[in-house]
Amino acid sequence: MMRGLELVFFAIVLVLATLQVAISHGEQPLSRIAVHNTRLRLSENADIRASPSILGFKGQNSEWVTLEYASPNPSNDDWIGVFSPADFSASTCNPDEGSKQSLPFLCTAPIKYQYANYSSPGYRKEGKGSLRLQLINQRSDFSFVLFSGGLANPKVVAVSNKVAFTNPNAPVYPRLAQGKMWNEMTVTWTSGYGINEAEPFVEWGRKDGDLMRSPAGTLTFNRNSMCGAPARTVGWRDPGFIHTSFLKELWPNSVYTYKLGHKLFNGTYVWSRVYQFRASPYPGQSSVQRVVIFGDMGKDEADGSNEYNNYQRGSLNTTKQLIEDLKNIDIVFHIGDICYANGYLSQWDQFTAQVEPIASTVPYMIASGNHERDWPGTGSFYGNSDSGGECGVLAETMFYVPAENRAKFWYSTDYGMFRFCIADTEHDWREGTEQYKFIEHCLASADRQKSNLG
Numbered sequence: 001m002m003r004g005l006e007l008v009f010f011a012i013v014l015v016l017a018t019l020q021v022a023i024s025h026g027e028q029p030l031s032r033i034a035v036h037n038t039r040l041r042l043s044e045n046a047d048i049r050a051s052p053s054i055l056g057f058k059g060q061n062s063e064w065v066t067l068e069y070a071s072p073n074p075s076n077d078d079w080i081g082v083f084s085p086a087d088f089s090a091s092t093c094n095p096d097e098g099s100k101q102s103l104p105f106l107c108t109a110p111i112k113y114q115y116a117n118y119s120s121p122g123y124r125k126e127g128k129g130s131l132r133l134q135l136i137n138q139r140s141d142f143s144f145v146l147f148s149g150g151l152a153n154p155k156v157v158a159v160s161n162k163v164a165f166t167n168p169n170a171p172v173y174p175r176l177a178q179g180k181m182w183n184e185m186t187v188t189w190t191s192g193y194g195i196n197e198a199e200p201f202v203e204w205g206r207k208d209g210d211l212m213r214s215p216a217g218t219l220t221f222n223r224n225s226m227c228g229a230p231a232r233t234v235g236w237r238d239p240g241f242i243h244t245s246f247l248k249e250l251w252p253n254s255v256y257t258y259k260l261g262h263k264l265f266n267g268t269y270v271w272s273r274v275y276q277f278r279a280s281p282y283p284g285q286s287s288v289q290r291v292v293i294f295g296d297m298g299k300d301e302a303d304g305s306n307e308y309n310n311y312q313r314g315s316l317n318t319t320k321q322l323i324e325d326l327k328n329i330d331i332v333f334h335i336g337d338i339c340y341a342n343g344y345l346s347q348w349d350q351f352t353a354q355v356e357p358i359a360s361t362v363p364y365m366i367a368s369g370n371h372e373r374d375w376p377g378t379g380s381f382y383g384n385s386d387s388g389g390e391c392g393v394l395a396e397t398m399f400y401v402p403a404e405n406r407a408k409f410w411y412s413t414d415y416g417m418f419r420f421c422i423a424d425t426e427h428d429w430r431e432g433t434e435q436y437k438f439i440e441h442c443l444a445s446a447d448r449q450k451s452n453l454g
Ligand SMILES: *[C@@H]1O[C@H](CO)[C@@H](O)[C@H](O)[C@H]1NC(C)=O
Pocket: 076, 077, 078, 115, 117, 118, 121, 124
């Protein structure tokens, strides 16, 4: 939910989504699973198998797997959880969490789930079913678990073989953002390569011109960077490494190609595929500039998983529509309530995969909403728990914004005839505050020669 966004502009805003308050139905589907109640009830006659077991032979970062499963005591509340890493038992629990004796069998939520009868209506009678699920490369292998007992009293009945992408560490899901200067583009991406393993960089240049390489900085964080549960407990998942490279002194409006690279210390290069973008217009440029602004989009799974109550089903349609219209879009502002991960970190990878076609092609500028930031006692203006313990860390790390201090999510960016002043509704904006001064200055310093030629 966004509470305000100030814009000074003279141009065409194509789509202004209605910013609806999304509190009442704001339940993260993964939160319905009572992870700590899980018990082990492996059954010899139950079985679950996944194929293929190796994914991404041709460098793809997304693939479908087929599950075949059987249970001697089938029920309509049997469900299948997808775990990543594939070894999900209590040995991977946070050691701080409770005494050793009382460690739960399971301490991590699955990255997604689906009912066993979803595409096999006969499952309850026949005790056999099959299901197709889409996986994205998320830096780890996967396993699939057949549960009985519904989401409230999960009992592990069968565990599948492991499935993995050929290179789980591969650089993935680039997202562009305006840099601090109008002629600078930033590229942020995720990989499994830390700074002790490889040097991250972007190889880029004008279409048909020489290529150059720009180094990238690397960020990550750990469980203790989270402010509370579930982000610190069952929703925690290793975020890998998030890299940002700054492509400077771009020619306005020129088309550039780029690819993500990691040079391993033994000399081997690992590459992403090639992407391209058009450099931003120069300040004051009198041309049509097409801006899309929306909030509250969320994420969804193309295979229908996780979404038993149709929560956010529409986000895939919105994404698809944006991709279809991409030739008519120059820059996107997603002004808060990004993916409603609400402390289930796996959802951020899935979101960056979902918007990759958009974010890798045009600047994808985000702002912070209550679902990214709010957590009691951590400096958010509203003291509710809507971020699920993320307290802004995921939003400010997974996406770049040209803020002076990324923990304070306000910034300005000049784009052709626009000056955008992006406020942060989750930090105090009242008269006399640091943010108030920023907003005042941002609006007062807008150059009307550039932003209001009309
Ligand atoms: C599948 O299971 C769900 C959850 O228990 C139930 O609501 C639904 O009616 C079942 N579908 C079929 C076709 O039996």
